[in-house]
Amino acid sequence: xxxxxxxxxGRPNGRAVKARGRTWENSVVSVWRAxxxxxxxxxxxxxxxxDRGDIGGIPCTxxxxxxxxxxxxxxxxxxxAQAVNNGTGDETCVVYKRHGAPTDDAAWVLPGSFxxxxxxxYYTR
Numbered sequence: 624x625x626x627x628x629x630x631x632x633g634r635p636n637g638r639a640v641k642a643r644g645r646t647w648e649n650s651v652v653s654v655w656r657a658x659x660x661x662x663x664x665x666x667x668x669x670x671x672x673x674d675r676g677d678i679g680g681i682p683c684t685x686x687x688x689x690x691x692x693x694x695x696x697x698x699x700x701x702x703x704a705q706a707v708n709n710g711t712g713d714e715t716c717v718v719y720k721r722h723g724a725p726t727d728d729a730a731w732v733l734p735g736s737f738x739x740x741x742x743x744x745y746y747t748r
Contacts, residue, residue, distance in 0.1 A: 647689035648677050649724045651718050675709035676702065682738075683714040693719055699732055700708050713737045 648665045655663035657677060662680030676684035683708035688698055698717045706715040714737050719730040733741070 641742045644687070645691050647720045650720075651685065651729070652678055652688045654726060654729075655685070660669045673708045674702045676705045676715070682711070683716060684709045684711045686715070687720075688717055689720040691722075695732060699734065703734065 645665070652663045652665055660681045663678055664680050666675060666677055666679045677687040678685040684702060686698060686705065691701040695717075699715075702715040703713065703715050706712060713734045715734065716737075717732045719732065720726075721728050721730065
């Protein structure tokens with residue numbers, strides 16, 4: 624697959640940015656449902672200042688990002704703070720949309736301790 628062309632935005636309006644994020648969150652909900660979590664759903668702004676991530680009804684805290692500029696550490700720190708609100712400890716992820724690519728080509732970023740447990744569980748079966 625050829626590398627997608629980077630998106631160039633002049634001055635996006637607030638509605639367009641929110642719509643892009645909402646569409647991406649719905650795509651990630653579909654992935655969680657395909658993984659067997661039928662109760663996965665968008666949280667939206669249900670929790671206000673006590674944000675618990677973008678996706679609810681799953682066993683970890685999931686933050687979805689459809690952004691032009693990836694700020695990996697900032698977004699991972701935000702996800703970890705939301706995981707505390709959600710009661711999932713370090714079990715969190717940030718899912719980045721790749722412009723022009725299908726949902727399967729998203730980048731999933733996990734804290735190292737959580738990734739190590741997942742790798743151990745997967746590879747030592």
